[in-house]
Amino acid sequence: MAANAKETSIVADLALAPDGRLKIDWVAAHMPVLNRIREQFEKEQPFKGLKVAISLHLEAKTAYLAKVVQAGGAEVTITGSNPLSTQDDVCAALVEDGITVFAKYNPEPQEYKALLVKTLETKPDLVIDDGGDLVSILHAERPDLMSQVRGGAEETTTGILRLKAMEKDGSLKFPMVAVNDAYCKYLFDNRYGTGQSVWDGINRTTNLVAAGKTVVVVGYGWCGKGVAMRAKGLGANVVVTEVDAIKAVEAYMDGFTVLPMLEAAKIGDIFVTVTGNRDVIRGVHYEVMKNGAILSNAGHFDVEVNKPELEALSASKRIVRRNIEEYRLKDGRSIYLLAEGRLVNLAAGDGHPAEIMDMTFALQALSLKYVNDHYAAIGSKVVNVPYELDEQVARYKLASLGIGIDALTEEQRSYLDSWTEH
Structure with a gap:
């Protein structure tokens, strides 16, 4: 936890925190998959001693993701990924929880850019990006802040297109997981x-x-x-x-x-x-x-x-x-x-429903752990979310709904794996 979050954060008004707390508590009550992952992170502490920088649409559901990452031992700094989607009361509530926040609703373009840079000046080990702004700034403008970045996860199609262009021309310097391309992301979140x-x-x-x-x-x-x-x-x-x-x-x-x-x-x-x-x-x-x-x-x-x-x-x-x-x-x-x-x-709204972002942000959390565990082996490229993580999120979702599904018998598995059985 960032002990100096209140001193270093840049937000509109800390007095708005009670309203933001109500919003975060509401979505947390409707995000059972992320709650299950939070319990796992609290026990395993996968990010202990690490700094994580997040740039996402800064509203209540994103705030709860930040708290889940924090529960995994990370020192979290967060900023917005769109000037008009930041909610000032949510920002204030996060600061009260020891998360450093550099974000305001509708800042001037120069201030918006400065808040992104401030987030990166914490010299993160891991990043969660939305649209590629953090990664682009690191590579194009502030490579001095990139030395200890192990990798990260990208939320959107736009960001992944930018990352793949960087990978293609050899510019990308660390691995990024293409969360947007996970089945659970585009089938449910996007649709x-x-x-x-x-x-x-x-x-x-x-x-x-x-x-x-x-x-x-x-x-x-x-x-x-x-x-x-x-x-x-x-x-x-x-x-x-x-x-x-x-x-x-x-x-x-x-x-x-x-x-x-x-x-x-x-x-x-x-x-x-x-x-x-x-x-x-x-x-x-x-x-x-x-x-x-x-x-x-x-x-x-x-x-x-x-x-x-x-x-x-x-x-x-x-x-x-x-x-x-x-x-x-x-x-x-x-x-x-x-x-x-x-x-x-x-x-002009509150974004995707909490139950949808529960699955997407579960993928973000698990992908961040994955890239932290395997960054050296992955290398500087864009990789897909491993299928087993995608399926894990879907199974957690089904469990939260009280829905069971069938499993293949050994005979069925053998049949599918064989080219000689008829």
């Missing part, structure tokens, strides 16, 4: 978590009905599948846009209309981007959109909706409701952007 939390954020922010509207889902990966499925459940007419032919066929066979973005832009009422790429909605699309179109992003960075091109087409801009900006175009139409184009489910 069910994103699917629900995106619509929680949109509905809470706009207070508008989805039924009967045309929803355009930009990208049909696991997150896009979840967003489209939940939109359909709300009664929306769903259109999918894609650049991948296989995913486009899948969307079609799932019952959705598939169109090029320029065609979808003409009929969409609500747009949700989930690609991990930039400029998927841009000037040529704004020019044909309906008056009153609503834009939102559920990818990691605020580059999927091109804001500079939207501003260039606009005569004025104003905030019409919390987390809603109205861009009044020069021809009189209005286009609305939610949460500044940042993650709508976190910047």
Whole structure:
């Protein structure tokens, strides 16, 4: 535990701690898998004497992950991975628990970057990253802080793409576990978590009905599948846009209309981007959109909706409701952007449900232990979560639900392992 957490932390207001404590206690009561791992960590102390730096969306579920890692003996320092997803009361509660926090809600860009650097200046042994910011800073700007880093775990598709690019050109200097690519992550977190939390954020922010509207889902990966499925459940007419032919066929066979973005832009009422790429909605699309179109992003960075091109087409801009900006175009139409184009489910909501993040953060905790145990053998590369850890999380989840499953008999195992038995 960091004895000087109160002295060194940078948070908005320590007096907010009681409210943050209630949030953390609530999610902890609904995260049975992580609770089981916490008990294991408390006994085994896998991180005893080590420093762990975490950059994730800093809300209650993330806070509880930090406490689980701390329970394993680590000295934990945490910062946010998005300026608008940090919850100040949760930050204050973590400081009271002896975790060093460098995070505030909606800091200026320079301050946000400085808080990331402060987190790394603790010279961590292990990192948990979301989008690759910590790892990128270590490699590109502050290699002097990297000397004792053993490795870490990455949360998102965006971060993994950056890590694999680093590995490909030989820049990556320590192993990273691709948590996002674990089955339990993309099947449940990306599909069910994103699917629900995106619509929680949109509905809470706009207070508008989805039924009967045309929803355009930009990208049909696991997150896009979840967003489209939940939109359909709300009664929306769903259109999918894609650049991948296989995913486009899948969307079609799932019952959705598939169109090029320029065609979808003409009929969409609500747009949700989930690609991990930039400029998927841009000037040529704004020019044909309906008056009153609503834009939102559920990818990691605020580059999927091109804001500079939207501003260039606009005569004025104003905030019409919390987390809603109205861009009044020069021809009189209005286009609305939610949460500044940042993650709508976190910047305008509370993120994924606790039961979903229970599984994802269990993977994070176990992956961090795995990379600490095997970093020398892994080397400087990106590796997948071992299947046995993925399955372990699923089995813990089933146990928490009181669900049992069958096991193969010896005869069945022998049959599957043989090419001579018929």
